[in-house]
Amino acid sequence: MQHISAVREPLVTGGKTYHDVTADICYQVEAKPNIRWMMAFGVALFFLGVFFYSVYRTLWYGIGEWGLNKTVGWAWDITNFVWWVGIGHAGTLISAVLLLFRQKWRSSINRAAEAMTIFAVICAAMFPVLHMGRPWMAFWVLPLQNTYGSLWANFNSPLLWDVFAISTYFSVSLVFWYIGLVPDFATIRDRAKGPIAKVAYSMLSLGWKGSAKAWSRYETVSLILAGVSTPLVLSVHTIVSMDFATSVVPGWHTTIFPPYFVAGAIFSGFAMVLTLMLITRVVFRLEDYITLEHIALMNKIMMITGSIVGVAYITEFFIAWYSQVEFEQYAFINRATGPYWWAYASMMTCNVITPQLVWFRRVRYSIPLTFILSIIVNIGMWFERFVIIVTSLHREYIPSGWVMFSPSIIDIGIYVGTLGLFFTLFLLFAKFFPVINMAEVKTILKYTVDNGPTYTGGHGHGHGHAPAHPVTPGVPASAPVTYNQHD
Amino acid sequence: MTKRYALGIFEDEDVLLHAIENIRAAGVKIYDVFSPYPVHGIDDALGIERSRLPIAAFFYGLTGLSFALWMQIYMLGFDWPMIIGGKPHIALPAFIPVSFELTVFFTCHGMSFTFFLITSLYPRWKTKVMDVRATDDKFVMAIELDETSSQLPRLTQLLRDNGASEVNQKEMTE
Numbered sequence: 001m002q003h004i005s006a007v008r009e010p011l012v013t014g015g016k017t018y019h020d021v022t023a024d025i026c027y028q029v030e031a032k033p034n035i036r037w038m039m040a041f042g043v044a045l046f047f048l049g050v051f052f053y054s055v056y057r058t059l060w061y062g063i064g065e066w067g068l069n070k071t072v073g074w075a076w077d078i079t080n081f082v083w084w085v086g087i088g089h090a091g092t093l094i095s096a097v098l099l100l101f102r103q104k105w106r107s108s109i110n111r112a113a114e115a116m117t118i119f120a121v122i123c124a125a126m127f128p129v130l131h132m133g134r135p136w137m138a139f140w141v142l143p144l145q146n147t148y149g150s151l152w153a154n155f156n157s158p159l160l161w162d163v164f165a166i167s168t169y170f171s172v173s174l175v176f177w178y179i180g181l182v183p184d185f186a187t188i189r190d191r192a193k194g195p196i197a198k199v200a201y202s203m204l205s206l207g208w209k210g211s212a213k214a215w216s217r218y219e220t221v222s223l224i225l226a227g228v229s230t231p232l233v234l235s236v237h238t239i240v241s242m243d244f245a246t247s248v249v250p251g252w253h254t255t256i257f258p259p260y261f262v263a264g265a266i267f268s269g270f271a272m273v274l275t276l277m278l279i280t281r282v283v284f285r286l287e288d289y290i291t292l293e294h295i296a297l298m299n300k301i302m303m304i305t306g307s308i309v310g311v312a313y314i315t316e317f318f319i320a321w322y323s324q325v326e327f328e329q330y331a332f333i334n335r336a337t338g339p340y341w342w343a344y345a346s347m348m349t350c351n352v353i354t355p356q357l358v359w360f361r362r363v364r365y366s367i368p369l370t371f372i373l374s375i376i377v378n379i380g381m382w383f384e385r386f387v388i389i390v391t392s393l394h395r396e397y398i399p400s401g402w403v404m405f406s407p408s409i410i411d412i413g414i415y416v417g418t419l420g421l422f423f424t425l426f427l428l429f430a431k432f433f434p435v436i437n438m439a440e441v442k443t444i445l446k447y448t449v450d451n452g453p454t455y456t457g458g459h460g461h462g463h464g465h466a467p468a469h470p471v472t473p474g475v476p477a478s479a480p481v482t483y484n485q486h487d
Numbered sequence: 488m489t490k491r492y493a494l495g496i497f498e499d500e501d502v503l504l505h506a507i508e509n510i511r512a513a514g515v516k517i518y519d520v521f522s523p524y525p526v527h528g529i530d531d532a533l534g535i536e537r538s539r540l541p542i543a544a545f546f547y548g549l550t551g552l553s554f555a556l557w558m559q560i561y562m563l564g565f566d567w568p569m570i571i572g573g574k575p576h577i578a579l580p581a582f583i584p585v586s587f588e589l590t591v592f593f594t595c596h597g598m599s600f601t602f603f604l605i606t607s608l609y610p611r612w613k614t615k616v617m618d619v620r621a622t623d624d625k626f627v628m629a630i631e632l633d634e635t636s637s638q639l640p641r642l643t644q645l646l647r648d649n650g651a652s653e654v655n656q657k658e659m660t661e
Contacts, residue, residue, distance in 0.1 A: 017624065018623070018624035022523075022623045022624065143558065143562060152562035152563065152566065152567055153562075154563075154569075155559045155562070155563055155581060155582055155585055156563075156572060156574060156578055157571075158584075160585070161584040164584070164585045164588040164589065164592075165584065167592075168588040168589070168591055168592040168595075171592065171595075171596065172592070172595045172596075175595055175596065175599045176595075179599060179602070183523075183524075183622070186614075186622045187523070187622040187623060189622075190616060190619040190620075190622045190623065191619070191623070199613075202610075202612060202613055202614045203610040203611070203612070204610075205614065206603070206608035206609055206610055206611075207607065207609065207611050207614045208608060208622075209521055209614070209616055209617070209621070209622075210522050210523060210621050210622055211520070211521055212519060212520045212521075212522065212526075212529050212530070212533050212535060213519070213535055214606050214608075215522065215525040215526070215529070216525070216529075216530050216535055216538060217538050217540060217602055217606055218525065218602075219525050220538045220540045220541060221540060221598060221602045224540065224594070224598060225595060225598075225599075228594050229591075229595075231587075231591070232588075232591045235584065235587055235591075239584055242584075438523075439523060439524040439525070442523055442524040442624075443524045443527075
């Protein structure tokens, strides 16, 4: 399967044994939440409160609470929707596309990246639902007969395609993630001591025992799910881009949108994965599992997709000139030099120039620089959507309708609030679920640790620290163990 | 009903794979092998047939595609025909996205449901396992014993000879 190279960097460092993997990953699930987690959770809950307040204002007083006007009828809501959906895409890329390409390094990061996908899609879904104004009527988007006759949904509309794309994407990602979690829940169940934990993880693990036949089917299911998720993830952002591309608004009506949006989605998604992983590996002391090599590889993907996005920006400009359509040309000149020039400049700087720094090995392997880069890219990708949406709408065909858009405090509240929602969910996940796929990491251990787990247990060829405790044959895992590493 | 099993505990996947081959060659029927992660080559060693889930997945996908096309053509083409954007009532190119999404939806959920069903995965209050270490770092081979456990000494020797680090006896109530 995998070529074992003497020069290839190990995927897991620290000479881990199978039991070390279990102990290290289960540690934060079993231990009491630490103070850093509590503080982070407190901050996330505060912003979740901001979210609920802003949603309350939106529902009680209506969409008028937002900064929208007659000309700009879509602004921060759709910007945030596209931004969040895009972020989600990296998780599926890691879990599905990299599985098909047999990139073994994905094992350490796929669990958290998939969780990120699911939470990001939840945040994304808030915006179109709230923009409906009457979310209790949200079921109208489904192809159901109306009360007075048989008027169905309009299947020619990209907005309806979006409903199908996002709901399929969410449910498929959720199932894919959950099936991967089942064996790990079984591990936690078999180590659990408290009665509540025993029942809870027994329920969650669905009675998984790790029998050979079950594993064989598990692998088949994972492969097929990866196979269907790969075109799915491409279709989702393609359909999101068609919300714009099938209109006749100058700046939106371009055929380049689907590939350009997909590349942008993966670009921003990897930036978010990097942001989250750099924090997670430090907070939960997972430096041996999420190594500098992982960070460098993710940086490379970010650079490639970032460059594709850069080429797309320039192509768009060229095509606007080449099309000879006055309105199209004006839309692009207005983007770069009009009243929103600062948004365009932020987008170009953050998305086109910043990722090029990753060509330098020193940047690629630097944790602080990568962290800053990942934040800048996320800001840049938010501006990209803002530029595409607001600058195209605010000066359309009729100059008498030209306006400026500025967000209201409620717009800002909902956006910041979804960040709170996202981090609340992510922190709960990080506390109660295994953040790294233990079963999968165990499969790559033998080929990547210097000598493989030795079978009398124990002697890691440690880079600095030895495994927490030797594995003694005959001692059940339920015997009290100490985690020296985490003291 | 209570059943007895001899459990051979292994520490390494390669030792386990050789042991499976030797023990099967010795004419002993292996009940099951429990491992903390999927061991490559164990299907062939145990004689587990290739899963037919991919075939099921294909037919779920076909169902999804047919359903989606039927739904869109029936609703917009026959039940309430409408002219939208000057397009024909049955505008097939516009129906592709929803058809694709529903194909994926049916494939994924149909196959996952089948997987849960045939592997008997469902939430339960308590899970009885052969050995709790099988989800941690040990490979557990279970061999069914008769009511008197008369084969146990011979099996213990056979498992030990093939690299088992310990051999236990386990009673499971069904």
